[in-house]
Amino acid sequence: MSAQVKSRARVQDHGEVFTNEREVNAMLDMVKQETERIDSRFLEPACGDGNFLAEVLRRKLDVVRTRYRRSLFEYEKYTFVAVGSIYGVDILSDNTQECRERLFDIVENDYLSVCKKSPTPGFLDAIRFVIGKNILCGNALSLKTVDSSGADTDEPIIFCEWSLVGDKVKRLDYRFDEMLEGSASQTQFSLFGLSGTPTSEWELDEETGAMIPKPIREYPLVSLCEVGRHE
Numbered sequence: 001m002s003a004q005v006k007s008r009a010r011v012q013d014h015g016e017v018f019t020n021e022r023e024v025n026a027m028l029d030m031v032k033q034e035t036e037r038i039d040s041r042f043l044e045p046a047c048g049d050g051n052f053l054a055e056v057l058r059r060k061l062d063v064v065r066t067r068y069r070r071s072l073f074e075y076e077k078y079t080f081v082a083v084g085s086i087y088g089v090d091i092l093s094d095n096t097q098e099c100r101e102r103l104f105d106i107v108e109n110d111y112l113s114v115c116k117k118s119p120t121p122g123f124l125d126a127i128r129f130v131i132g133k134n135i136l137c138g139n140a141l142s143l144k145t146v147d148s149s150g151a152d153t154d155e156p157i158i159f160c161e162w163s164l165v166g167d168k169v170k171r172l173d174y175r176f177d178e179m180l181e182g183s184a185s186q187t188q189f190s191l192f193g194l195s196g197t198p199t200s201e202w203e204l205d206e207e208t209g210a211m212i213p214k215p216i217r218e219y220p221l222v223s224l225c226e227v228g229r230h231e
Helices: 008-014 020-031 051-068 072-084 091-112 123-132 176-187
Strands: 040-042 086-090 135-139 145-146 150-156 158-165 168-175 202-205 208-213
Touching: 020 051, 051 072, 051 086, 072 086, 072 091, 072 123, 072 158, 086 091, 086 123, 086 176, 091 123, 091 135, 091 150, 123 135, 135 202, 158 176, 168 176, 176 208
Parallel strands: 040 086, 086 135
Antiparallel strands: 135 145, 145 150, 158 168, 202 208
16 A cells, blocks of 8 residues: 655645545445455545555455356456456546556456466456446546546546456446436536537436446457457
């Protein structure tokens, strides 16, 4: 676990103070059942270098390892589901990169402890690719990506939804601003004061009764270890 403060300047400029390990676990224990549900999605809009997301991932992988370590195929499949369910945004690029590396290291160490002799070629590459798509450098208030200086760009934050269809992976891309706008519209207000005409088509989710945007891009089914190779 990293220190709570990296520098005084970062605190002054960005309000950056990291949550310590005891507080992280105490807060996650309040939703303990969800942290141990392999496919439960978590989004940290100011993820820093990943204190919360790393602990969520550890808890999920503990469940995966306990249930599926006797079958490499099942273990890999549900490890992929666990990783694909974790999302983060941070405005500082160094935090974003550190978070990605931290999450990957957790998966790699767990994977090699289970699969000591014959790791599947391409599996860890697919995990790294998914983490790179799920942990993004952006501004969670403006819902835009940021450039190397930390200034907002004109590009919206795009998140990927990963799902398994048999032994294949399905990827759908969504605009983060439209996902929030769809949720907020159910109570006639917008969380971030968004306005204007959405760029995507919308549809009614019969399960939740909410209007949700259609994906801005849909990818063909690929095998798990081929994820990212045909980007």
